[in-house]
Amino acid sequence: MNKRDFPRVHFYDQDFVEIYDRTWAWIADCWVPGGAASGADKIKFFQYPTEPAIDLMEQVFASFFLVYSNRIYAASNGLDALYGLQEPNGAIRSRYDSTTGKAIVTKENPEGLGLPLFAWAEYNLYHKTANKKRVKEVMPILQKHWAWVESTFRRENGLYAVPVSATGMVNSPRGNALYLSDFNAAMAMNALYLSALGDILNDKEASFQFKRSYFSLKTRINSLMWNTGDGFYYDLDKDEKQVKTKTVGGYWPLLAEIPNEERSERLIAHLKDPKAFGTEHPFPTLSADHPDYDKLGGGYRGSVVPPFTYMIIKGLEKYNQYELARDCAIRHLYFVLDSMHQNGTSGDEEQHRDFKPTVWEAYQPQKEGKAVWDEKPDWPRPQFLAYSGLSTVALMIENIVGLYISLPRKTVDWIIPNLEIMGIENLSLKRNLVTILSNKSGRGWEIHMESEKLYYFTINVLGKKKKTLPIPSGKCSMLIDKI
Secondary structure, three states, X not given: OOOOOOOEEEOOOHHHHHHHHHHHHHHHHHEEEOOHHHOOOXXXXXXXXXXXXXXXXXXXXXXXXXXXXXXXXXXXXXXXXXXXXXXXXXXXXXXXXXXXXXXXXXXXXXXXXXXXXXXXHHHHHHHHXXXXXXXXXXXXXXXXXXXXXXXXXXXXXXXXXOOHHHHOOOOOXXXXXXXXHHHHHHHHHHHHHHHHHHHHOOOHHHHHHHXXXXXXXXXXXXXXXXXXXXXEEOEEOOOXXXXXXOEHHHHHHHHOOOOOHHHHHHHHHHHHOOOOOOOOOOOOOEXXXXXXXXXXXXXXXXXXXHHHHHHHHHHHHHOOOHHHHHHHHHHHHHHHHHHHOOOOOOOOHHHHHOOOOOOEOOEOOOOOOEOEOOOOOOOOOEOOHHHHHHHHHXXXXXXXXXXXXXXXXXXXXXXXXXXXXXXXXXXXXXXXXXXXXXXXXXXXXXXXXXXXXXXXXXXXXXXXXXXXXXXOOEEEEEEHHHO
């Protein structure tokens, strides 16, 4: 096997495998050099072909699936392009023109603030690459960015007052909200991962400082934003009164590990409720029982947007809800697949001849098809892989196949809620190609493994059988019945 090939996934539904393979082929069209003025002309990174822009959310979320490209596409290049544009005061704007290097800001968001997700992305990169040197290099950049957000947006009550567009959900109907649940929870998560990066560097001062910031913010979010009656985290207005609009923003606290077990159960219950976020296609950006909910999407008034779906699924994992996470990932991917063949076409044969399978930036919550936003006919963007790659690659490997990898720990965890023919072949773990496949033989369900180096493999079958084994180099197999 050529080490420069993408890893292959195996799954009983061949359509899932096909869209995974197609995604890697499509990415080639989005892998372009930045402009000379932006300082990113010497490196290639992920950009939407018709928009020469370096976008914070796009680069962060693209890094979560590019890490599985066997280093064919460098997952960190887009992040490095953004870091290269950091201003002396620590600011990194949410969007830049990649030809001029100038920030693209709006009247509503003049500082160009975006969700503070760099530390989360870097922590994930570290566990997929084991590159401690990178952590050391980026830590001062992340600390300066944290200080900028702190000095610019933090109010006396310890919360952050930011514009709605800073959350990535520009037309979300959030009334007169000033302190947004998603931004504040993302800032808490930022502190949590900055503390973890400090631990990796054995920097006790940074670890302690950010852990203290995390607990301080967690306490404020829990005391002010949690509504006991509704079992939800709400935004606050200028007087710190709750604005009772349920958006997907209320789920960032899951990913930031903010609710206790009892609160997490109540929060997760809304994800199963078809009148809230448990629509046929999980999860709409606005609760289905809200008066402004739009079953066609309407921008962020109901559309299913892959980064927010990914965020919720990763939040579910934090509370060991692996089965629900997998079920929602599979349902989501089926809608992505069914929507590839919609594309607004009628029964006209000529249209069908010109048809190209299309993945979208956002989807409808109650039936297959791209989302519709009347005020923005060019939204959602087609082949918007910075977002849809999360569904077709990252969720495919992490939740549908169920593999969780940490290179520094030399561990691969495989969480299998159902015994099925599936697995991954030739996934590059640094300089180690790994294959893990399950299938049924005459002796029962069997897992076949192949590796060039020793690693530790934890298998968790149906939540009933769990075992960690050292896997030697070479080929080996194990019978699930014997575990």
